[in-house]
Amino acid sequence: MWKQFAARAFWTLLFATFVQVTATPLHAELQIEGKPKWGLDGRVTPHHFNLLTVRVFNNSDDPWQGAVSLTPILGFQPVDVPVLQPDLYIEPYGTRDLQFITYLESASDTRLEWGPLIRGRIRAEDTYTVDEPDDSPGPVAVELIRPEGRSTLQSVPAFSEDLFPTNPIVLNKLSRVYLDHTPRWQEPQIQAFRDWLFAGGTVSLIADNLGEYPEFPASLSELNEPSDRISVGAGLVERLSSTFQPSPVKRPAKEQFQNYLNLDPNRTIFSRLRAITTPEHNWPLIYTMATIYLLLLFPGCWFLGRKQGDYRLTYGVILATVALFSFGFHSVGKRGYGEETSIHSVVLAKAGPPGRWVVKQWTNLFVTTGSQYLIVHPQLNVAYSSGQSNERIPGQALNPPNGLLMTEVPAFSNRTIIDGGVAQTVGLPIQVEQLRVENGEVKEIRLLPGSGQAWPENLTGYAIFQNNLVQLSVSDGVLVPTGSDGNVARRSPLQSYINDASVSAYNAYQYRNRDENPPSKLLDMNEWTLIADDLGIENFDQLVNGTIFAEDKVHVYLKTSLSTDFFAGEEISPQQNGFVIYSHQLPIPPRSQ
Structure with missing residues (x-):
């Protein structure tokens, strides 16, 4: 937990002081290799955090250093906040698989851009538009295969095990995983898999030609139980024969879900x-002040000018009136009834393994002092979004695992926040x-x-x-x-x-x-x-x-x-x-x- 906070503190320093990152040599060239892939089956889930896997390639003799960001697009305009993957180093002719977690209100285009990070912003060398994906109308089942391996199931999409995500918040539509071998995972991937399984996922183990099932390490000991079916938390582990082939998945027609799209x-x-x-403003007083202000300017100043005949006096009264009422409107309008900076949140926490909860949280931050605000939650591997799909929000979100949100909030206004991660708590x-x-x-x-x-x-x-x-x-x-x-x-x-x-x-x-x-x-x-x-x-x-x-x-x-x-x-x-x-x-x- 404290290591996580230490890592976040480093990125906080990056944002707060706007440290300049070493620029990439001009002759280093970063490219997108292949087509970025959404989720585990190429689809997205509206109103949820979604996974985008991108492979980048340094097509040059020099190392590439910089950052890559992902931003949702509405029409031609960026919306929400960009999700930033900073501090990348890619050796000459090297590749990296980047995984962004971004919140999508609906299936839409997104834009990747990359370049050196200067004063907290990317100086874009190039951009790439990821076309609008299909959304997923039903549960998703995938077969996990070895890197560069081949699928053995005919009607189920395959997904490379080395790209399995480290945040279970993006697995909300994943219902079943087919597995015929022992995955070679890092600890964060194992934790995410167990979080998903305990929260209600199903793992189908497939035997080899000799009828043997894969053996798993102690961290996945639940999968070694020899029973044909066993409950694991809210999830299920089942064992299938080597000849098993799932029935073709019949996805619900999208037209069936267009009559009553009421949930937003x-x-x-x-x-x-x-x-x-x-803020609850004193509108009767504000309207009264506005009426007096207009009457003082006209016909008040007009009568004063005609009676005194000195334009300097008239201009002085006009300037004094404007200054006085500007201060008055500011004083009366900025506060309602003693508002204070406050935060209101509602949280959905799904039970995972003991002491772990998959969390989705909606927060509204109301501030009385305009400033840059750093939003950090104690959960692990947190992904952030403003949840605003129709406007660009000033600020940036750091891509997990060191997730945080830095955003500018004007005085006496609100900033909405959505985050998703894992809470380690009783x-x-x-x-x-x-x-x-x-x-x-x-x-x-x-x-x-x-x-x-x-x-x-x-x-x-x-x-x-x-x-x-x-x-x-x-x-x-x-x-x-x-x-x-x-x-x-x-x-x-x-x-x-x-x-x-x-x-x-x-x-x-x-x-x-x-x-x-x-x-x-x-x-x-x-x-x-x-x-x-x-x-x-x-x-x-x-x-x-x-x-x-x-x-x-x-x-x-x-x-x-x-x-x-x-x-x-x-x-x-x-x-x-x-x-x-x-x-x-x-x-x-x-x-x-």
């Missing part, structure tokens, strides 16, 4: 977070005491807190199976359905909670009435937006038809107050409020189905 998590969440700290683990599902409904559920822990006082819980939701509350130290002894007596359809009002109302002006929408209510409104985002709900016909729900898992969501494990640096503001939703997927016991 960024705009919805950020509109509510911004409304919490929007969090809110659970133990399943009882779980019974019959006829597509949760009949019984009893949950205990993790070993040595107690339930937090302000806990809200839900259990979701397919399209049915059960509210949970603590009774005698056990989390059970609300108002019951463990037997579920009352269920609600999920669309009673995830509806147009709860996940798509992103007009912030409707939240300006503080009496009707106090800060606590505005925060709580985001609860179902986060749950819908985690379930992968993109539109309401998916919800009603139940086309996205797993048939073998119960989703449990536990909401509690924001802890310091998710603070965006207390040096910016000690006032950081919000909540965390801990997401668990519980495999259904075979006898209960």
Whole structure:
């Protein structure tokens, strides 16, 4: 953890002091080799962090030094903040595989540029436009192959194991990995693979021609279990024969998902977070001052000029009036009712291996002093974005693993931030005491807190199976359905909670009435937006038809107050409020189905 912060401190110094990086010799030439590849299957997931793999080649006799950045493009204009990969050194005729993690609101063009980094900015030697990719309408399955190896499965896209990402936040649509050998991975790749597996992924091991399965090191010991099927956290490891061939994947037609594209998590969440700290100006006083100001200039100064006949006096009064009212408008307009720099966040944390959580966090920073702000979270391998897909934001984000965001924020304004990474914290683990599902409904559920822990006082819980939701509350130290002894007596359809009002109302002006929408209510409104985002709900016909729900898992969501494990640096503001939703997927016991 501290090594991570030490590395970030170095990059902070780079941004804060604008140290000039040694320029590349003019005759060194960097090129893009081949075609950049999105994700693991060439597709992207809107409203999520996505992986872009780029191979660069130094086509010269001299070493190349500099930086490469990636920026989303809207039309011909860059938007969001560029993601910067600094301090690159590529030997003559050498190649590097670069992996950028960038947030995409929708499938769009992106632009790569490279050159020496001078005063914190790239002096571009050249650019490359990555064409708009296809988006992924459904779960993704891939076969991991050795570098330069060949695929053995006919209907599954192949992905080179050496390019497996180190941040599980980009694996949200990956459902299954086929593997017939032991990957040669670095520790960060092993950790990301285990995070993905424990969070709900499926690993299919394929035997060789002798019926033998690969042997894995201790760090992947879960894969050595000889059983045909074994649960690992919320994930699954299964063993298949050497002759296995998966059925062709039938991707849902894109047209099926164009009728009710109602879920827009960024705009919805950020509109509510911004409304919490929007300055409340004294508009009656401002309008009164504006009226007096105009009347003093005309006809006041006009009458003064006609009566006195001295233009110097008239000009002096005009200048004094402008100066006085400029100061007045600045004093009255800059503050509402004593606003202070504050941070509000909502967090979705998916359970990984013990003590690790895959985190996606939305934050709104409101400042009263304009300045350059450094945003750093205590999570590992953090990727950053402003979440703004329609405008360029001043600043830059450093590409993981040393992720941070440096951005300029004017006084009395907001800056939105999305980050994704891995939190190393105890969090809110659970133990399943009882779980019974019959006829597509949760009949019984009893949950205990993790070993040595107690339930937090302000806990809200839900259990979701397919399209049915059960509210949970603590009774005698056990989390059970609300108002019951463990037997579920009352269920609600999920669309009673995830509806147009709860996940798509992103007009912030409707939240300006503080009496009707106090800060606590505005925060709580985001609860179902986060749950819908985690379930992968993109539109309401998916919800009603139940086309996205797993048939073998119960989703449990536990909401509690924001802890310091998710603070965006207390040096910016000690006032950081919000909540965390801990997401668990519980495999259904075979006898209960």
